[in-house]
Each structure stands twice: as structure tokens, then as C-alpha cells.
Amino acid sequence: MADKKKLIVNLFEMNCVSHISHGLWVLPGNNRHRFNDIDYWIELAQLLEQGGFDGIFLADVVGAYDVFRGGPETALREGLQIPNNDPMLVIPAMAAVTKHLGFGVTFSTTYEPPFSFARRMSTLDHLTKGRIGWNVVTSYLPNAARNFGLDGEMPKATRYERADEYLDVLYKLWEGSWDDDAVIADRENRVYTDPDKVRYIHHEGEHFTVAGPHLSQPSVQRTPVIYQATGSPEGIEFAGRHAEVVFTGGRTVEDFQKNAQDMRDAAIRQGRQGDDIRFIVQAGVVVGRTDAEVAEKLTAYQENTSIDGILAHGSLPFDLTAYPAGTTIAEVIADFGPHPMLNSMKPEATVEQVLAQIAGGREGRFFVAGTPTEVADTIESWLDDDGIDGINLRQYHSFETARDFIELVVPELRKRGRMREAYPEGETLRERLFGEGNARLPERHVAARYRGGANLDVPLEPIRYR
Amino acid sequence: MADKKKLIVNLFEMNCVSHISHGLWVLPGNNRHRFNDIDYWIELAQLLEQGGFDGIFLADVVGAYDVFRGGPETALREGLQIPNNDPMLVIPAMAAVTKHLGFGVTFSTTYEPPFSFARRMSTLDHLTKGRIGWNVVTSYLPNAARNFGLDGEMPKATRYERADEYLDVLYKLWEGSWDDDAVIADRENRVYTDPDKVRYIHHEGEHFTVAGPHLSQPSVQRTPVIYQATGSPEGIEFAGRHAEVVFTGGRTVEDFQKNAQDMRDAAIRQGRQGDDIRFIVQAGVVVGRTDAEVAEKLTAYQENTSIDGILAHGSLPFDLTAYPAGTTIAEVIADFGPHPMLNSMKPEATVEQVLAQIAGGREGRFFVAGTPTEVADTIESWLDDDGIDGINLRQYHSFETARDFIELVVPELRKRGRMREAYPEGETLRERLFGEGNARLPERHVAARYRGGANLDVPLEPIRYR
Numbered sequence: 010m011a012d013k014k015k016l017i018v019n020l021f022e023m024n025c026v027s028h029i030s031h032g033l034w035v036l037p038g039n040n041r042h043r044f045n046d047i048d049y050w051i052e053l054a055q056l057l058e059q060g061g062f063d064g065i066f067l068a069d070v071v072g073a074y075d076v077f078r079g080g081p082e083t084a085l086r087e088g089l090q091i092p093n094n095d096p097m098l099v100i101p102a103m104a105a106v107t108k109h110l111g112f113g114v115t116f117s118t119t120y121e122p123p124f125s126f127a128r129r130m131s132t133l134d135h136l137t138k139g140r141i142g143w144n145v146v147t148s149y150l151p152n153a154a155r156n157f158g159l160d161g162e163m164p165k166a167t168r169y170e171r172a173d174e175y176l177d178v179l180y181k182l183w184e185g186s187w188d189d190d191a192v193i194a195d196r197e198n199r200v201y202t203d204p205d206k207v208r209y210i211h212h213e214g215e216h217f218t219v220a221g222p223h224l225s226q227p228s229v230q231r232t233p234v235i236y237q238a239t240g241s242p243e244g245i246e247f248a249g250r251h252a253e254v255v256f257t258g259g260r261t262v263e264d265f266q267k268n269a270q271d272m273r274d275a276a277i278r279q280g281r282q283g284d285d286i287r288f289i290v291q292a293g294v295v296v297g298r299t300d301a302e303v304a305e306k307l308t309a310y311q312e313n314t315s316i317d318g319i320l321a322h323g324s325l326p327f328d329l330t331a332y333p334a335g336t337t338i339a340e341v342i343a344d345f346g347p348h349p350m351l352n353s354m355k356p357e358a359t360v361e362q363v364l365a366q367i368a369g370g371r372e373g374r375f376f377v378a379g380t381p382t383e384v385a386d387t388i389e390s391w392l393d394d395d396g397i398d399g400i401n402l403r404q405y406h407s408f409e410t411a412r413d414f415i416e417l418v419v420p421e422l423r424k425r426g427r428m429r430e431a432y433p434e435g436e437t438l439r440e441r442l443f444g445e446g447n448a449r450l451p452e453r454h455v456a457a458r459y460r461g462g463a464n465l466d467v468p469l470e471p472i473r474y475r
Numbered sequence: 476m477a478d479k480k481k482l483i484v485n486l487f488e489m490n491c492v493s494h495i496s497h498g499l500w501v502l503p504g505n506n507r508h509r510f511n512d513i514d515y516w517i518e519l520a521q522l523l524e525q526g527g528f529d530g531i532f533l534a535d536v537v538g539a540y541d542v543f544r545g546g547p548e549t550a551l552r553e554g555l556q557i558p559n560n561d562p563m564l565v566i567p568a569m570a571a572v573t574k575h576l577g578f579g580v581t582f583s584t585t586y587e588p589p590f591s592f593a594r595r596m597s598t599l600d601h602l603t604k605g606r607i608g609w610n611v612v613t614s615y616l617p618n619a620a621r622n623f624g625l626d627g628e629m630p631k632a633t634r635y636e637r638a639d640e641y642l643d644v645l646y647k648l649w650e651g652s653w654d655d656d657a658v659i660a661d662r663e664n665r666v667y668t669d670p671d672k673v674r675y676i677h678h679e680g681e682h683f684t685v686a687g688p689h690l691s692q693p694s695v696q697r698t699p700v701i702y703q704a705t706g707s708p709e710g711i712e713f714a715g716r717h718a719e720v721v722f723t724g725g726r727t728v729e730d731f732q733k734n735a736q737d738m739r740d741a742a743i744r745q746g747r748q749g750d751d752i753r754f755i756v757q758a759g760v761v762v763g764r765t766d767a768e769v770a771e772k773l774t775a776y777q778e779n780t781s782i783d784g785i786l787a788h789g790s791l792p793f794d795l796t797a798y799p800a801g802t803t804i805a806e807v808i809a810d811f812g813p814h815p816m817l818n819s820m821k822p823e824a825t826v827e828q829v830l831a832q833i834a835g836g837r838e839g840r841f842f843v844a845g846t847p848t849e850v851a852d853t854i855e856s857w858l859d860d861d862g863i864d865g866i867n868l869r870q871y872h873s874f875e876t877a878r879d880f881i882e883l884v885v886p887e888l889r890k891r892g893r894m895r896e897a898y899p900e901g902e903t904l905r906e907r908l909f910g911e912g913n914a915r916l917p918e919r920h921v922a923a924r925y926r927g928g929a930n931l932d933v934p935l936e937p938i939r940y941r
Contacts, residue, residue, distance in 0.1 A: 024598070027667070032665065034667065035662040035663075035665050045601040045602075046601070047567065047570055047601075047603075047604075071590070071594075071690070072690075073688060073690070081688065082670035083670075085667070085668040085670040085673055086665075086666050086669075086670055087665075088668065091688070091690060092653075092658070092668065092691050092692035093690050094594065094597065094598040094690070094691050095594050095595045097564065098563065098564070098567050098599060099567065099598075099602070101513065101564050101566075101567040101568040102567040102570065102602065104513055104568065105513060105517060105572065106571065120588060120590075120591070121587060121588060121591055122623050124537070124586075124622040124623055125587055125623075128559075128561050129564060131560065132560040132561040132564045135511040135512070135513075135560060136512075136564060136565070136568065137513075156590040156685055156686050156687065157590055157591075158588070158683060158684045187558075194508050196500075196501040197501075199501050199552075199553075199781070201500065201551070201552065202554065202557075203551075204546075204547065204548035204551040204552055207547070207551055218621075218624045219621075219623075219624070220618060220621035224537070224539070224557060224558060224560070225558050225559070225560050226511070228511075315665070
């Protein structure tokens with residue numbers, strides 16, 4: 010009998026107070042206000058590793074949400090992703106106290122040079138002994154662009170074209186610049202590196218010019234595991250070429266499955282295989298020992314959810330909370346003018362109806378509230394019926410959400426063969442996702458074309474989005 | 476009786492094999508080849524804190540030394556600062572296992588945007604609870620420039636002008652963007668930050684345009700302790716405005732004292748006080764229980780020192796090792812052409828004489844080899860006669876150099892009142908250098924002009940170097 014498909018379990022985190030569960034930082038015992046403290050990350054990492062989590066996935070933004078109500082005031086009040094700290098820098102602290110937990114970190118290809126980022130990721134891969142992944146983003150906040158000398162956001166297609174070349178530079182540095190046997194550390198002959206096995210990359214592209222050589226020697230995984238969060242047409246083409254794990258979603262089974270299939274098809278167009286990509290979804294899990302406990306938690310989360318936080322996070326240029334109760338969307342449009350988001354709402358709906366829907370309706374398909382067996386049943390259905398490979402667990406309460414999952418859901422999933430009993434020694438993050446012996450990218454991934462210094466002067470066909 | 480002047484003791488480190496003591500990585504028991512391993516940094520940090528060190532000072536380069544012999548081959552063979560890893564990322568691992576050790580990290584203002592660097596330093600200041608310092612550099616390797624899209628190095632004056640504006644941006648973010656009482660974390664009223672106490676910086680300068688607000692909330696020190704390694708005319712003006720600790724040197728007492736006085740004068744021209752700057756020197760200390768032990772170590776270091784490493788580190792465009800023994804400098808000039816370095820040598824000297832001098836002559840005034848009392852006598856003379864404030868201890872052997880200093884020299888310095896017996900609880904790095912209550916920059920430092928959001932629209936007079 011074939012093994013049952015195992016669930017990839019990541020905790021979805023961000024180095025800030027209010028990441029995605031807006032308003033809930035005020036709950037008693039919630040530790041989110043401790044994000045500045047190194048002990049927050051140390052305790053969390055130890056908890057997750059004790060509980061058998063595969064990884065922690067760190068989101069990031071490099072600007073403030075300042076569109077809603079024309080300024081950053083709402084985001085500040087809510088602790089909505091501001092203040093926030095750099096996500097990479099908490100990883101070494103967590104790596105110092107763990108041996109198995111994986112780390113996925115978000116970094117944007119739009120604003121910072123590839124050369125120094127390449128070294129940072131190699132450093133993290135060395136320090137974690139191969140437990141690092143990179144969530145590739147191109148950034149979308151207008152304020153982020155203005156923090157890096159631009160007047161506003163670059164068009165999406167431009168951002169993706171830059172990103173494609175950015176990764177090309179990184180692959181040359183990570184895969185092509187140093188051979189595996191370059192470092193010999195030969196004390197007797199006083200040679201640390203064999204210079205014949207290291208080379209410049211001399212990248213000269215449309216957006217970047219980078220000489221090399223890469224500064225770091227080859228790390229366990231070389232290229233970190235490539236994550237991507239997407240669902241857009243540009244994102245799908247990009248994921249087909251680059252991504253190993255796609256963080257995506259969908260309102261229905263069909264939505265998710267079409268999305269995943271589109272990416273598998275894109276991967277095959279790039280000479281890869283459909284199952285070279287793992288699909289993870291953001292999941293909300295509220296679990297309790299009894300129905301009453303479930304209901305109590307759910308009520309606490311719902312009652313404390315901040316609509317202001319959600320609206321500001323959505324960067325809506327209009328403010329539905331500013332209209333008196335009973336105002337219809339048609340009246341809002343008459344006042345504010347047409348907007349795609351408003352146009353998609355029923356004109357006869359009142360603002361309070363729409364707000365109630367926004368507050369309650371974000372959970373979508375990948376949400377479950379129940380006892381351990383109910384939760385496990387639902388997760389098994391996500392694995393077998395929807396076809397997901399794993400989840401980014403949304404944290405309503407830090408660390409109660411993680412602790413509940415570990416105490417109540419993990420044993421149930423293990424009993425059903427959906428999670429392993431223990432971590433194998435020395436397993437890299439890529440091996441965790443793709444099996445033993447797969448610490449490096451497969452030969453059919455585009456990054457492999459530079460191995461041994463091949464193709465450094467043969468331009469890679471850029472993906473064109475326009 | 477006034478307290479005797481205490482010695483500031485930093486270990487001088489770099490995230491690579493061969494930092495400054497070239498060739499010595501091959502010594503038995505030397506751990507330098509373990510720099511990729513997180514345990515190297517954890518063990519080192521614990522050792523230094525047990526031994527009462529004030530800090531660890533991390534050097535960095537973002538390119539290869541590829542001028543000597545026309546390529547990076549010598550540097551690669553020697554492990555000379557390549558491979559190297561990012562220095563910032565080892566700090567959280569060390570912070571996770573220490574409570575008092577300070578961290579000085581090198582970062583260049585020339586190639587990466589100030590906005591993301593500001594957040595990285597605030598993150599480190601949060602994670603270390605106020606133990607972070609920044610060694611400001613502008614970079615000098617031609618290969619570094621080519622790794623960041625430039626054809627070659629910017630002229631020095633341009634680099635310093637950029638650096639001055641870079642720090643201006645950082646001060647606005649670190650000191651001016653958030654008030655001390657902005658974060659209220661008021662659970663009852665569901666307000667994390669008071670939006671009236673946070674502001675954009677709207678910096679628009681010659682080199683940078685940055686909107687803000689800063690993403691991190693105020694950290695313990697806000698601005699990290701500003702270190703600078705310099706002695707050049709541009710560097711002195713820059714240090715007068717910005718630096719709190721200057722890492723400098725000199726071949727004689729008079730050299731060092733003139734250097735330090737020039738910087739004190741420059742500080743006073745900037746409205747600061749002469750003693751707002753601490754002066755540290757790179758020091759070589761070889762200590763043994765007996766004269767024989769000292770001699771044995773010294774011989775091991777001298778015999779294993781790599782001339783190739785020194786020459787490649789010096790980025791010399793000519794190669795004295797390529798000429799037959801007996802060739803004079805005059806003959807080298809006739810062959811290679813004139814060069815300032817060659818022109819400064821005696822024309823009648825032979826290449827082997829010059830090479831012997833280069834190999835043996837780098838230690839200069841701040842070097843001592845002896846028993847613990849001899850070493851302590853010399854260090855006291857540096858403090859009282861030269862007027863230094865502290866040392867960056869050069870590591871010949873990792874971790875033997877640090878361990879020897881801790882076991883043999885620290886007890887002697889403590890006996891003489893030159894080092895403290897213990898760390899005060901919760902002391903920040905800036906307080907360690909400038910006394911209790913000085914966690915933040917003094918009001919007379921230029922960064923303070925932005926406090927409370929003042930002067931954000933009043934341009935700071937740039938330092939002009941041309």
C-alpha cells in the first residue's frame with residue numbers, strides 16, 4: 010500500500026504585531042506585541058520543532074499601508090504590519106536553538122541589489138545547514154516604492170521581468186560560480202580554495218550587471234528552496250520557471266485545482282515536471298477539546314477581528330465605515346465614483362452588510378473549526394480531494410494557535426499517517442519537500458544550466474509578460 | 476583618586492577564513508575553517524562573554540581581492556576574505572546565547588539602499604537589546620563596484636558625500652520618524668501605535684529619495700553606535716561629524732596622537748566635544764606563561780605567515796615574488812614602471828629584503844609579545860602614554876588568541892583596575908563606551924536635530940570633500 014500523502018505544515022508568521030489576523034493581538038495571553046524580543050522567536054522556534062512543524066514562513070513588506078483613509082494612521086493604530094522588523098535576522102536566532110525546523114523568508118527582487126542578497130541567502134543556508142527557503146515577491150505597496158527612490162510602483166510586468174533576471178543572476182552565483190570541490194581546505198599545502206574551480210559570472214543584462222565571483226562557498230542546498238505566493242497570470246508563468254513551492258489558494262476546490270494545474274502546465278512548458286511544484290494554502294484552524302471550547306475560541310476571534318485592519322490591509326481607497334448605516338453601495342458609488350471593488354458588489358447591499366461580509370468572509374475554503382478528529386477529517390479532505398500538499402497555518406493567537414495544533418491536531422494526523430513521527434537527522438528543507446537525496450535543485454530546473462560554469466555567457470531567454 | 480582608564484576590548488573578526496593573519500588558518504587547532512558553521516559563532520560569543528570582552532568587531536568586504544597578479548587566484552588559495560559570508564547574520568545567533576557582548580558590524584554606504592539597512596540595524600538593536608554598533612565604510616575594492624553594476628570604484632570624495640547623505644537619511648528614520656511614546660500597546664482601546672507620534676521623513680537629497688515612515692519602532696539605542704575605521708583627510712571630517720568610536724592607528728605615539736587630535740578638532744567644529752569619540756587600535760597580543768611559550772607561539776605565527784596573502788590583501792598591481800633574488804627595486808621599476816608604492820621603497824633594496832620587511836613589519840606600535848605582566852605593562856602604556864581607549868584584538872589563532880587573552884591578560888588587567896570585574900545588568904553598548912544613562916546619542920550629535928520630528932524639512936549642510 011502506498012504511503013498516504015503527508016501534510017507539509019508551516020506556521021505563517023511575520024515580524025510585526027498584526028500580520029493577517031487583525032485586531033486579535035489584544036487577546037489575553039497573545040504574545041504578538043513581543044515580536045521585537047529575541048526570546049519571542051526562540052520560544053516559538055523551539056515550540057514548533059518540538060511539535061514536528063516542517064517550517065516557519067515569514068511574510069514581509071517594505072512599506073506602510075497608507076492608501077486606506079489616505080494615510081498610514083489606521084495601519085499604525087492596528088499594528089498592521091507596521092511597526093515591522095527585518096525577517097531574515099530572526100532566522101539565525103531560531104537556527105541557534107533548532108536542528109530541523111525549516112525557514113521560508115520573504116524578500117523582494119524589486120528594490121535591493123542581487124549580489125548582496127545572494128550572499129545573505131548563502132549565509133543563511135550555511136548557518137541553518139540547508140534549512141532555508143526564499144519566498145520571491147516583487148512588492149506591491151506604493152509607499153514601498155517611495156522608500157526606495159521611486160515615485161510609485163513599477164508596472165507589474167516590469168517587476169516580473171526584473172525578477173526573472175534577478176533570479177538568473179542569483180542562479181549564476183549560487184550554482185555556477187563555485188564548483189562543489191572548489192574548497193579543499195588543504196592545511197598541508199596551505200590551499201583553502203582551488204582557484205581553478207571558482208569563476209566570475211560576468212552577468213550583463215537589461216537590469217543588472219554583476220561580475221562575481223560569488224562570495225560564499227557552496228552551501229548545503231546552494232539555491233534556497235524557491236517559494237512563491239501567486240495566482241496571477243504573470244505569477245503563473247514565473248512560477249512555472251522558478252518555483253518549487255507555491256503558496257496559493259482559491260475559493261472552491263475547482264479554483265484551487267485550476268490554479269495548480271495552470272502552474273504545473275507552465276512548469277512543463279519550462280522543461281520541468283508537473284510534480285516539481287508543491288502547493289500550500291493559507292489555512293485557518295480553530296481546534297478545541299470540546300465543541301464548547303471551539304465555539305468559545307471562534308467567538309473570541311470573530312468578536313475581536315478588526316474591520317479597520319482588514320480594510321487598511323486591503324488598501325481600499327474608499328472608506329465604507331464613513332457612511333451612515335443603510336447607505337447602499339449604489340449611493341457609495343454615486344459619492345466616491347466607480348471603482349472595480351465597489352462595482353463588484355451588489356448595488357442594493359448596504360455598507361453594514363458588505364462590512365459584515367468582509368469581516369466574516371475571509372476564511373474561504375481552507376478554514377476549519379472543530380474537535381481534533383473533525384479538523385483531521387477536513388485536512389485529509391484538503392489533501393485528497395483538493396490536492397493540496399501543505400498549509401501555512403494562520404496564527405490567531407501566538408502561541409496558542411501553534412500549541413493547540415501541536416497538542417491536538419498533530420497526534421491525530423500522525424495516527425492517520427499524515428505527519429511523520431520524527432525528523433530524519435540532517436534532512437535539508439528541499440529533501441523534506443522532495444525526498445531524500447534532493448538537497449539540490451533537479452537537473453531539469455533552469456538554475457542547473459550554470460552548473461560547473463556552463464552557459465554563463467549564453468543568455469537565458471527572458472520571460473516576456475507584455 | 477580617580478578611576479584608572481579602563482580598556483575597551485573587542486575581538487577583531489570577519490566571517491571568512493583568512494581575515495588579517497594570512498597563512499595562519501593552517502595552524503593546528505585553528506578553527507577558522509569553521510566560519511560557515513553557526514556553532515563557531517555560538518562558541519566564540521560564549522567564550523568572549525565569559526571572558527569579559529566588551530564586543531566583537533566584524534569586518535567585511537563585498538568583493539574579491541583580484542588586483543594582485545591580475546585575478547582572484549591568490550586570494551582564493553589563501554582564503555583571503557573569500558569565501559566570506561554576510562556579517563550581520565551571525566549576530567542574532569550570538570545574541571541568542573549572550574546577554575552583554577557588544578557587536579560592531581561593518582556595512583558599506585555605497586551599494587545598498589539606506590531604507591532597508593535602517594530596518595536591519597533597528598532589528599538588530601531590538602534583538603540584542605541595545606548592543607549593536609555599525610562600522611561605517613564606503614568600500615574600496617574595484618571588484619566590489621563591479622558586483623553592484625558599476626564599472627569601477629567611485630572617487631573617494633563622491634563615496635564620502637554619498638555616505639554623509641546616507642547617514643542623514645538614517646538619522647531621520649532612526650531618530651525623527653517615531654517618538655519615544657508612539658507605541659502604547661493599549662489592549663483595552665485596541666491601539667498599538669499612536670499615529671500622531673509617527674511621521675514620514677520625505678527625504679529628497681542629491682543621492683537618495685526616501686519617504687518613510689521608518690518601519691521599526693524605536694529600539695533601545697535608536698541609532699546604533701557609530702564606528703569608523705579611518706585616518707584619511709576625508710575620513711577625519713566625516714568622523715568629526717558622525718563617529719563615536721574611531722578605529723585608527725599610527726606607527727608612532729605621535730602619529731596616533733596627531734590622528735586622534737585631528738578628529739577631536741573635527742568633532743568640535745561640528746558642535747561636539749573632543750571626548751565624544753573613543754579611539755581604538757588594532758592590537759597584536761601574543762601572551763604565554765613563560766618566555767619559552769611566548770617565543771614558541773611567535774615563531775609559529777611568523778613561520779606560517781603568508782607573504783602572498785599580505786601582498787594580495789594589499790592589492791598591489793606588481794608582484795615582487797616574481798623577480799629573482801637579488802633584483803633591486805630600481806630594476807623592478809625599470810621593468811614594471813613607476814608606482815607610488817615602489818617609489819616609496821629604497822631603490823637599492825633587493826626584493827627579498829622588501830618582502831622580509833613586509834612579512835615582519837606589519838605589527839607596528841600596537842603589538843606586544845610577552846608574559847601576562849609584560850603584556851599588561853605594555854597595554855597600560857598604550858592607555859596612558861599613547862592615549863588609546865581600547866583595542867581590536869587581532870586573532871592569530873581562533874580561539875587560542877581569545878582564550879589566552881581571557882585566561883592570562885584579563886585577570887592581570889582586572890587586578891590593575893583596567894577592566895571591570897563584571898558587566899552591569901542591561902547595559903547598552905553606548906553606555907559601555909560613554910557611561911550609564913547614555914543609551915542614546917547626545918543632544919549635540921547631528922542626528923539629534925531630527926528628534927521629535929524637528930528639522931525634517933531643513934536640509935543638513937553637506938560635508939564637501941572637493
